[in-house]
Amino acid sequence: MNRKPAHKTISAEQTRVIIFNKPFNVLTQFTDDQNRKTLKDFINVKDVYAAGRLDKDSEGLLILTNNGQLQHQLANPDKKQGKVYWVQVEGQANQTQIDALKKGVPLKDGLTKPALVEIIPEPNDLWPRNPPIRERQSIPTSWLKLTLFEGKNRQVRRMTAHVGLPTLRLIRHQIANINLDGLEPGQWREIDLSEIKI
Incomplete structure (x- = not known):
């Protein structure tokens, strides 16, 4: 599993945030040694990581970012x-x-x-x-x-x-306040950090 944390000291200006509608049977990671479908099959952005997991047999919203602090805020139940x-x-x-x-x-x-x-x-x-x-x-x-x-x-x-x-x-x-509206399965789009209310 390549769920390594995103870089911790990134500025708001450098922060990238991607929202993705994960299809059924896709792993929430970019690599897999068993040749299963992963995020790499859909997202061609480097150095972004999922904020939290979504099981292979589940669908829907995944937020990816290169900002470790944001990743923690979104994924941490606390x-x-x-x-x-x-x-x-x-x-x-x-x-x-x-x-x-x-x-x-x-x-x-x-x-x-x-x-x-x-x-x-x-x-x-x-x-x-x-x-x-x-x-x-x-x-x-x-x-x-x-x-x-x-x-x-x-x-x-x-x-x-x-x-x-x-x-x-x-x-x-x-x-949080980010939802799937307008995203078909397998589609993603980049949003501005200011759009996330946390």
Whole structure:
């Protein structure tokens, strides 16, 4: 994994910030010895690194920067930067399950912090996943909007599984005030440091 920290002493003028809509099955790194798809297949900018991780089987917003301090602020759970996920789950979510997710659920590595959770309709501007999820005709699915203020490994999937709602599709839509709007899967654009409110 090449998640080495970005350079620490970079000025605001030299800071580069890239937002990327990571497709399904792409690793959040630039190199891989198993010839899997990585960020290098999409982004041709040198010396930028992801602020936080997004699992290979998850999709959505990734922020990359060459500024180590910014990388730390965005990735560090102690900085209280909310990360908003759209989550398609198997089953019809009910209020008891939602309340449990909001309050915090016990995982092997500790109780999750309180989260913001609501049931939402399928997002309008959602792109088709490639490959599509496997749906079972006899079991309905529902969508949740889940905002986390911490970053345990595979946390969303473990949380929804704990309350009986296995995650089928996971999309990170927003970090702090930056969201995916207007970015198709595999697309990226550079933004100004001043656009990030943290």
